[in-house]
Amino acid sequence: MSSLRVLAQTLGLSITTVSRALDGYGDVALATRERVLAAAEAAGYRPNSAARRLRRGLTEIVTMVLPAEPGHFNEPLYIELMGSIGERLAEQGYDLTLIAALPGPDELKTYRRLVDGRRTDAIIVVRTRREDARLRYLTDSGFPFVAMGRSDFPEPYAFVDGDGEAAFHDAVLRLAALGHRRIGHLAAPSAFTFAHLRRSGFERASRQAGLSAEIVEDSANEAGGYRAAKLLLAQPELPSALLCATDSMALGAMRAIRERGLVVGRDIAIIGHDNIPAAAFSDPALATMELPIAATGRRLAEMALARIGGADPRDLTEINAVEFIARASLGEART
Amino acid sequence: MSSLRVLAQTLGLSITTVSRALDGYGDVALATRERVLAAAEAAGYRPNSAARRLRRGLTEIVTMVLPAEPGHFNEPLYIELMGSIGERLAEQGYDLTLIAALPGPDELKTYRRLVDGRRTDAIIVVRTRREDARLRYLTDSGFPFVAMGRSDFPEPYAFVDGDGEAAFHDAVLRLAALGHRRIGHLAAPSAFTFAHLRRSGFERASRQAGLSAEIVEDSANEAGGYRAAKLLLAQPELPSALLCATDSMALGAMRAIRERGLVVGRDIAIIGHDNIPAAAFSDPALATMELPIAATGRRLAEMALARIGGADPRDLTEINAVEFIARASLGEART
DNA sequence: AGGGCTTTCCAAAACGTTTTGGATGGCGTT
DNA sequence: AACGCCATCCAAAACGTTTTGGAAAGCCCT
Structure with missing residues (x-):
């Protein structure tokens, strides 16, 4: 039980020496250190974490x-x-x-x-x-x-x-290069910074490219994406592409698009973010962006x-680039 | 810092009494207990967890x-x-x-x-x-x-x-009632008990209903489901339904079915297990089973x-019933 | 020989709590 | 007045480790 003490006793050493030997202090003769290490190994000694935490003031x-x-x-x-x-x-x-x-x-x-x-x-x-x-x-x-x-x-x-601002900015330009002129953004609640940044990137690029841009905000899950997409698709002039704050929202949006009788990747391009496992296996496969998690x-x-x-x-601050992953939901160029 | 001691000092009590008052021992006069509780609250006292763990031999x-x-x-x-x-x-x-x-x-x-x-x-x-x-x-x-x-x-x-055996047994009978005679099972690695039980339920029901049953085993994720389904669909006689060990496998299988030019829910019924969020938003929505997680x-x-x-x-042993969730991938009755 | 330096070891304190085994004083009972 | 009992409190030990501040012994130098 009281392991360090027992170990010291069987070795004929003091608790101090055993402790220091185990922690690798230069304080201990090489021979005794090896003797201690061998004995500790044999006895299966593991320091009691509560005691060490109390003494060192660290919880690990x-x-x-x-x-x-x-x-x-x-x-x-x-x-x-x-x-x-x-x-x-x-x-x-x-x-x-x-x-x-x-x-x-x-x-x-x-x-x-x-x-x-x-x-x-x-x-x-x-x-x-x-x-x-x-x-x-x-x-x-x-x-x-x-x-x-x-x-x-x-x-x-x-x-x-992750640099969501740049990633969404880049995605919009990518869509514009494919010929899209009317792009919708399914935004996550903008109280969350990640959602705000992605939206900002979207807005900046839309202005820059002179595109018609519409934004609907809802929860960052499938149900939210479904509702938001439904709203966008109920308008007289349809967007030809949807940029979604998350893959979950994108999956919800794909359903709304199908229910409207349209085909993702042909009538409407769609892009998500996160590269969740299901994204590669949706119909069509979902273009997305990935942060090296x-x-x-x-x-x-x-x-x-x-x-x-x-x-x-x-x-200690780090902003990492987000990688774009092209998949079938991106569709063909349209001009 | 040394909180219990400080608290005792300011109250003019011993550490023992303060400790016992806080732990609600009957040992302490009601008046002093209340005094102690008030002071502890005011000082924002939180017992040092390492010390208490060391003393009580519990880590919490x-x-x-x-x-x-x-x-x-x-x-x-x-x-x-x-x-x-x-x-x-x-x-x-x-x-x-x-x-x-x-x-x-x-x-x-x-x-x-x-x-x-x-x-x-x-x-x-x-x-x-x-x-x-x-x-x-x-x-x-x-x-x-x-x-x-x-x-x-x-x-x-x-x-x-969860009672995966009963759930998969039940699912097979459900498919049989819809007119399916040839059902495939995408099994997860049978070293895992959950996979073994689901497979057992499938086998027992297939025998019982006199169905033609084929099993392919692969990893319990989208890629595994894709590979396993591909194998089953490469045979001369196609199954009319696939029962998948997990929703992830089912999503992979749906892709394999689409690539084969077949339509899920019309040509082939499919059922998963877990009710992951993406299941409700796949095309068609994935019939599945759910454990109250x-x-x-x-x-x-x-x-x-x-x-x-x-x-x-x-x-302390508990086996819970699994709930069946019918969705479009189940298809119509076929007779 | 004596002083200083190194190497190797150790006794004891400390971390902050809980718990053991009383101590103290007031009260009622005989 | 003596005794026992109860309510209330407390000093000290204990939990197992790390760390402080040396002690002892051996060696080298003058």
Whole structure:
């Protein structure tokens, strides 16, 4: 049980020496270090994590807070993200813990419990919003955190994000080059920064190319895309292309298009974002854009560790390019 | 910082009394208890979790080990499952931590680290296999654990599972009632218990109804479903219905059917399992089956807590009914 | 020989909580 | 007045580790 003590006793050494031998201090003679390591291995010794955490004041835990809105939850991205974050953290002996927190008046309570109870060494904030009280609270409390996504929050903080603005700007120009003159955008709720940025890219490119651009905003899931597309398709002048904030919305939109008696890829081109697994297998296959999610997770983990080590958040900001994936839903050129 | 001590000092009480007051022992006069509670609230006191864990020998953590196979990872189910497990655990002051472990020779290392290092109070095992070394190890070590899914493992252990056997049996009879005589089954790798059970249900019903039944096994994702369906459709006599182990496989199969020039729901009926979000928005909408995943998560959490409390695993087994969801891919009756 | 330096080891304190085993004083009972 | 009992409180130990501040012994140099 009391492992370090037992180990020391059987070796005829002090607890101190055993501990230092295991941690690789130069303090210990090479011969004894090897003896200790062998004995520890043989006894299957694993340091008691609670004791080490208490003593060192570190939990060796990084916590990711999930925005657990019932309908919004099922985004395949997050599980891949968690996998890569967890893997990277494990290399450093850290664990990843998960907490669900509903956005709303009590959202900050979850964060306060984490911070005040010292239940974690760093927090990973996802699905950032343009006005985000969480960033304010964490910054004020001086607690290490990393965000996936940007925000209007003015003070410096560590984040990783995809360049959604450029990606959607680029996608519009791509559609324009194919001959589209009337492009609709199915936007996600613009309180979310990612949605705002994608919409901005869309708007900027539309102006630049002198296109007729219409925007409908709805939830970032299949049902939202379905409703938004239905609205756009009920107008007298139909768009010839739909640029959707997410693949889920795009799948919903494809259904609305079919129900209207039109054919995706022939009558209306459509593009999503995320490259979820189902996107490659829809009918027709959905053109989309992809953020390297595994790499993003690794970077988030590394940044969290860096922040725990006291790194300046100013040095920990990263905006990654988004890759365009052409598929059949893009259709042929039309001129 | 040293909060309990500070709190005691400002109150003019001993650490013992403050601690016992906060924990609600009858030991403390009502008046002082209230005084202590008020002061703790005012000071925003949160017990240091590492210290309490060390002293009580409990981590207040439950760990879910994710089978992190790169391609297999993106199953939307898991994120919803984690959300509901985490929520239920939080009600009891427990945290949910996540660890990724690749199946393979080193898989058990992850479990050993958790158990020997006392990093968690209970483990949740998912994606059980018929031969599952993890259940053997955890049972032998006497460590509290709960499984999502069954196994051939002979000793008693706590689990929640869906009744996939009955569900697939029922689905075959449903297809037979619609006039189908030649039904194919796209099976997931039968090392996984869920895949084996679904296949068994399919086989039992096929025999019972005297149907021609063919089975192809492949990975439980879109690509696997695509390959498996392609194989079945390359035969001289085509099946008129495909029963797929998962929705992801079904989406892959639908693509193979389209490429073969056939129409899903008219030429070939198709049924999946899981009711992933994309299923309702495929073309045609995918008939499927659904396990109440939020309820399952809650039960898993409750069982984990019960096992920590020393409950007998024999009393903690639950097999839930799966609900059939009819959609357009089921097609019309054909006689 | 004596002083300083290195190498190797260790006793004890500290982390913040929970729990054990009383101590104290007031009250009622005999 | 002596005794026991109850209500209320507390000092100290314990959990298992890391870290501080040396101690002891051997060596080299003057």
